[in-house]
Amino acid sequence: MSRRKLAAGNWKMNGLAAQLAEIDALVNACPAPGCDVLICPPATLIAPMAQRAAGSVVAVGGQDCHARDSGAHTGDVSAAMLRDAGASYVILGHSERRADHGESDADVRAKTEAAWAAGLVAIVCVGETEAQRDAGEALSVVGAQLAGSLPDGATAANTVVAYEPVWAIGTGRTPSNDDIAEMHSHMRARLAERFGAEADGMRLLYGGSVKPGNAREIFGLADVDGGLVGGASLKAADFAGIVEAAG
Numbered sequence: 001m002s003r004r005k006l007a008a009g010n011w012k013m014n015g016l017a018a019q020l021a022e023i024d025a026l027v028n029a030c031p032a033p034g035c036d037v038l039i040c041p042p043a044t045l046i047a048p049m050a051q052r053a054a055g056s057v058v059a060v061g062g063q064d065c066h067a068r069d070s071g072a073h074t075g076d077v078s079a080a081m082l083r084d085a086g087a088s089y090v091i092l093g094h095s096e097r098r099a100d101h102g103e104s105d106a107d108v109r110a111k112t113e114a115a116w117a118a119g120l121v122a123i124v125c126v127g128e129t130e131a132q133r134d135a136g137e138a139l140s141v142v143g144a145q146l147a148g149s150l151p152d153g154a155t156a157a158n159t160v161v162a163y164e165p166v167w168a169i170g171t172g173r174t175p176s177n178d179d180i181a182e183m184h185s186h187m188r189a190r191l192a193e194r195f196g197a198e199a200d201g202m203r204l205l206y207g208g209s210v211k212p213g214n215a216r217e218i219f220g221l222a223d224v225d226g227g228l229v230g231g232a233s234l235k236a237a238d239f240a241g242i243v244e245a246a247g
């Protein structure tokens with residue numbers, strides 16, 4: 001099965017209106033990429049970025065959503081609101097949200113259902129800590145996160161999985177190619193057990209210190225269908241190199 005790769009940028013809590021110019025630069029640098037391109041800015045920039053990127057190859061996504069559509073949840077944003085602002089994807093269960101906001105697998109599963117109901121593609125994040133990897137638990141931890149975070153009904157069209165080892169995020173360290181390939185093959189097998197043939201088409205991203213210099217090698221590994229990129233997605237010049245590597 002040939003899966004079109006996805007180069008996804010997660011701006012995290014970075015970006016003011018002035019940074020929207022990076023979108024123009026990215027579109028200019030990658031007029032006809034051979035992969036899907038996505039930027040997930042902070043919530044404040046989703047609508048203006050979506051307007052700026054309209055008609056271009058760049059899709060826009062959120063970084064989190066509430067599990068409910070609306071209501072008394074001060075400070076939260078619903079999946080329907082993200083969609084209304086122009087998003088087509090949402091990142092869910094990022095390790096920073098699991099750590100900073102105590103999000104559990106059950107929370108991520110509920111948010112994923114909300115994202116699907118609003119017509120968004122869910123990018124569900126999983127990944128082990130360094131202590132878990134050192135203890136030989138990486139595969140089992142990620143398998144359990146997948147089982148708990150994905151609702152029934154996941155398809156190649158509504159779900160992307162991002163493997164982001166916590167210890168590789170923002171550190172400049174990455175797992176070995178063998179370790180990445182082993183994890184992605186493990187994830188594909190677990191997904192196939194549960195979702196059958198849909199697993200074959202699901203995109204599995206690697207995230208954690210992806211840079212223009214290592215993207216081509218990582219994206220060339222079996223079962224790696226692109227990347228979820230933090231720091232190197234903030235500058236169009238860097239991210240364009242990653243898009244190129246995915247295309």
Ligand SMILES: O=C(CO)COP(=O)(O)O
Binds near residue numbers: 169
């Ligand atoms: O957390 C990440 C993307 O969601 C990865 O961040 P870095 O690319 O900055 O390591």
